[in-house]
Structure formats: structure tokens, C-alpha cells
Amino acid sequence: MKIAIVHDYINQHGGAERVLEAFMELYPDAPVYTLISDLSKMPDAFQRAQIHNSFIQKIPFAKTQYKKMLSLFPLAVEQFDLRGYDVILSTSSAFAKGVITNPNQVHICYCHTPMRYVWDLYHQYMEELNNPLFKWYLPKVLHKIRQWDYVSAQRVDHYIANSHNVANRIKKYYGKKSEVIHPPVSSEQFYLSDVTEDYYLIVSRLIPYKRIDLVIEAFNKLGWPLIIIGDGYDRKRLESLAKSNVEFMGYQPDQVIAKYYSKCKAFILGGEEDFGITPLEAQASGRPVLAYGKGGALETVISGETGYFFAEQSVDSVIDALEKISTASFDTAAIRHHAESFSKDKFKDRIQQFISSKV
Structure with a gap:
């Protein structure tokens, strides 16, 4: 059984990355696909991993300005060619779950949350914006991403939620059932x-x-x-x-x-x-x-x-x-x-x- 792992971004060592690290320990031969990485900010385990970045990585200043490339992320994650794998294991709070798979593959998503800035925290994020240009432009971008997020969520075969709290969000926003497996603490x-x-x-x-x-x-x-x-x-x-x-x-x-x-x-x-x-x-x-x-x-x-x-x-x-x-x-x-x-x-x-x- 060949497994590929997909993760949103590998540029900070937070709770999601600790889950990713556990997946990498479980499946040490599995490559990891991600939108962007900055391994200088990551522990040694990530230096040894087979990490495949999206085309976003090649854009100048992407490591520090990647959030400004938000509208490109759906396209970027859909470019990952995962045809050689039996199981796709995504760990996602944003875009990783949107990879394209075929009917002979099983896509399991460990969901940390549906995208909060297009769903439950959308109005809070908009309220916090001070730049008038962003206040005008960003709602249009996020409207499109919200539509993509729902559509791409239907591509997942099986969801794991990191909490009952998130399981309720997955049901609310994606109409999908999930099994709860809490993240690990070392x-x-x-x-x-x-x-x-x-x-x-x-x-x-x-x-x-x-x-x-x-x-x-x-x-x-x-x-x-x-x-x-x-x-x-x-x-x-x-x-x-x-x-x-x-x-x-x-x-x-x-x-x-x-x-x-x-x-x-x-x-x-x-x-x-x-x-x-x-x-x-x-x-x-x-x-x-x-x-x-x-x-x-x-x-x-x-x-x-x-x-x-x-x-x-x-x-x-x-x-x-x-x-x-x-x-x-x-x-x-x-x-x-x-x-x-x-x-x-x-x-x-x-x-x-x-x-x-x-x-």
C-alpha cells in the first residue's frame, strides 16, 4: 500500500505540524506534498522527509509573503500528481484536502477545522482589516474560495476530526460525517x-x-x-x-x-x-x-x-x-x-x- 501525505504549509511547528510529524513516523516512506515550506523553522525530522512543494515555492518572496498569494492556492494544490498512490492522507485546515484523486484511491482527511476565515470567523476577520483596498478586494476573493472549499471538501472519502467541536463544523459546512481522533501530546x-x-x-x-x-x-x-x-x-x-x-x-x-x-x-x-x-x-x-x-x-x-x-x-x-x-x-x-x-x-x-x- 503506497501512501502520500498532503499538508497545507510547512513553515511553523504548531499543533497541526505535530500531527503531521506523527504521520511521518507512521509512514516514513511516504512523501509529503505541501503548498510551501520553510525548513529553517522546522525540527530535524522535517529535514529528512521527502517534501514536495507546489509552484508557489518558486515565486519570489513566497516564504514570507505567501498569504498574499491566497487566490493561487486552490490551483496549486490541484497540480499535485498523486496517481501513483493507493491512499492519500491529508492533514488540513485549509487547502490540502482539495487534492484531486481518482476512483481507485482512498482519500482520508485529518481535518483540524474547515477554513475559519471563510466560515465561522469570516466577519471577525473582515472587521479587523484596516486597509480599505483589502476591505474591498478580499471579500470577493474569499467568496470564490468559500465556493471552492465546499466543492473540494466533497472530494474527501473519509474525514477524521481533531475534536467533537470540529466534527460539528465539518457537518455544518461540508455536510459530512467524521470520526473524532484527538491529536497527540508528546x-x-x-x-x-x-x-x-x-x-x-x-x-x-x-x-x-x-x-x-x-x-x-x-x-x-x-x-x-x-x-x-x-x-x-x-x-x-x-x-x-x-x-x-x-x-x-x-x-x-x-x-x-x-x-x-x-x-x-x-x-x-x-x-x-x-x-x-x-x-x-x-x-x-x-x-x-x-x-x-x-x-x-x-x-x-x-x-x-x-x-x-x-x-x-x-x-x-x-x-x-x-x-x-x-x-x-x-x-x-x-x-x-x-x-x-x-x-x-x-x-x-x-x-x-x-x-x-x-x-
């Missing part, structure tokens, strides 16, 4: 610490829908120390909101992140996530999580045992929950044990069983 990379230091922690891309601004405003009022690890185009705006008790550390390697997880008072998740791997990484470090009570966090955090939820995306709601979690006691070993139920080995077993049942 719990062996994280550890318990005997020391808890005086800070709370965010590990995230710095983009608006993560609602880090909301958390910053709450910490500004409380004056408590908050450390933010990660980078993104919203960083300057967030830094302008923050007082001196909030520290931005930018991008950090995995070893540094693991150290900060292990010693934080609690990990904070301000936005609604499709699934959200970082809360599980924090729990693998034995640390409690404070999360917005919607989306994927409801599937990974056990209220009162591994953390708490805040009910509304308001400063007062976050502050109330912070004051609650700051005085609560947690069993760090029990928190880690919960995270271990999302292990990579269990994930691989379920993926293999699913593929075997469909081929």
Missing part, C-alpha cells in the same frame, strides 16, 4: 517540577482570535506577572496594551517552553480553539489550565481537576476565574496522568486502525 517532552514560580503563562501564536488582548487586560488590572511565549503579526498591538507585569519572550525552543510550563502557576487560554494542544502540554507538565469554556478546551480540561473555565470573553470573567484558580489546590501527578491519555502511541494506533478499516 508527554515525554514535558516534566513535573517541585518548584512553582510566581508567573502565569501563555504559549501561542500572537493573532487576534486567540484573545490574548483579553488576558493582558485582566493581568493589567490585577498586576500579576504574565509571561507570553510566541510570536505573530499581532505582537506590536499586544505589546502596546501590556503593562510592565507582562513579559513577551517571542519564539522559544521546545526545551525552554517545557521549563516554563513546568514552573508556572497556571496556563491561560483566552480564545476558542479547534482543539488546542498547548493546554495538554501544560497538563503534561502537571500545571492547571484556565481556559475559555468553549471549543476544544472542553474536551481536554476537566473543571475542578485539571483546571477551570471562564464563561465569558470579558475581563471581569477572566479575573474571577484567575482569583479562583490562584487559591485552588491541584494534584500535579493526576493532571499529568490525564494528559497521558492523549499520547502519541494511542494516536498512531487509532490512525492505523482507521486507515485499515477504510482500505
